[in-house]
Amino acid sequence: MIVLIVSLILFILLLNIIYFFTPVTFKYLVSPILIPLYLSLYQKYYQNKKDKELLDYKNSITKEIELYKSNLTGSNLVTKLQFELEFSIYKELYSEIMTIYLNIETQNKEIINLQKTTFDTKVLQYMPYIEDDIFNQIGDISILIKLYFYPSEGVTSDILLQDIKKLSQLIKKRIDSMRIIE
Structure with a gap:
């Protein structure tokens, strides 16, 4: 900025020298044309730089906003209390299963x-705090546990274990997607 001001002052000084040593007819042409021209060029240069x-x-x-958006995509913003509540519910229900x-x-x-009845009661008690996919998977597991004792239904411990693993993946996904806000 200082360099531009100094160059403007030097240019005006140069024009004044030229103006002083030139014939009278040329003096009237140089000063009114060159000074505004230089000022307009200076203004355009400065404006382009600022633009x-x-x-x-x-x-x-914009890049920073996009970075924040990408970090928040697929995330659920929750309070610390909500996170701790959901986490403790998932731990308790998974432990019961x-x-x-x-x-x-x-x-x-x-x-x-009897254990299943106690478990089902807890699930219904915590239902408002459980994500829908997890709730549905818990319901599927509860049905499989009931059907396990009927051999004609074909429910084995391996099938039950697969559904329990699917539940654990859903819980991990839910916990990973939660972002705590303060």
């Missing part, structure tokens, strides 16, 4: 049905 700086700034802001699964072959039908 470029503004465009660069807009581009950097694994307890039932591990005992299903060694316990009798009445004990498993």
Whole structure:
């Protein structure tokens, strides 16, 4: 900026020298034409420079916004309290399912049905806090546990384990998608 001001002052000084040593007819042509011309060129140069700086700034802001958008895509913004609540619910329900699964072959039908009833009650109690896909998967597992004791239905512990693994993947996906806001 200082360089431009100094160059403008030097140019005006040069024009004044030329103006002082030239014939009278040329003096009237040089001064009114060259000084405004130089000023308009200077103004355009300065304006172009500012426009470029503004465009660069807009581009950097746009890139930053796109970065934030890409980080938030597929994310759910939740409070810390909501995250902790959902996480504890998922831990508790998953623990109950694994307890039932591990005992299903060694316990009798009445004990498993009692554990399943307790589990189903907890699921209904926590239903407002459970994501829909996870809730549906838990419902599928609950049905499989009930059908396990009817051999004609063809439910094996392997089929049950596959659904439990699918549930664990859904829970991991849900927890990974949550972004805590403060």
